[in-house]
Amino acid sequence: MTSDTTDERTLSQMQTLANRVGFEHVHHAPIAANANQTPGFPQDAFMDMGMDEAVAKPENNGLPRNWSAMMMGMMTLVRVLPPDLYEQVMNDVRNGYTAPLPPAGGHSHHHHDRGVQ
Numbered sequence: 714m715t716s717d718t719t720d721e722r723t724l725s726q727m728q729t730l731a732n733r734v735g736f737e738h739v740h741h742a743p744i745a746a747n748a749n750q751t752p753g754f755p756q757d758a759f760m761d762m763g764m765d766e767a768v769a770k771p772e773n774n775g776l777p778r779n780w781s782a783m784m785m786g787m788m789t790l791v792r793v794l795p796p797d798l799y800e801q802v803m804n805d806v807r808n809g810y811t812a813p814l815p816p817a818g819g820h821s822h823h824h825h826d827r828g829v830q
Contacts, residue, residue: 734764734766734767763778763779763780763781763782764781764782765778765779765780765781765814766814767781768781769811769814770811771802771805771806771808771809771810771811771812772802772806773811774801774802774805774810774811774812775798775801775802775812776792777815778814778815778816778817
């Protein structure tokens with residue numbers, strides 16, 4: 714699916730894709746009304762749709778709900794973990810265990826009974 718040539722049709726395509734993939738649209742931080750007037754403003758500032766389910770894998774265990782939207786257009790996430798949590802994540806990777814998403818409306822660091830907590 715590619716973007717269309719008019720704003721209305723492009724937004725319709727984006728909404729269709731979001732409905733199909735199950736993105737979660739959450740504005741977690743306010744954005745200035747004149748943000749577009751700032752040169753170099755991040756390209757995804759207005760597109761902060763979480764897609765945690767679409768990118769779920771053991772390496773992401775323990776991240777808070779909607780973490781993917783919080784990336785705000787960044788393409789790489791570097792996690793720095795204490796040794797014990799690092800070992801838990803690596804154990805999840807070795808075992809192919811992807812934790813269920815934390816509940817909506819907040820998060821807990823106790824996501825599952827095994828692996829990262």
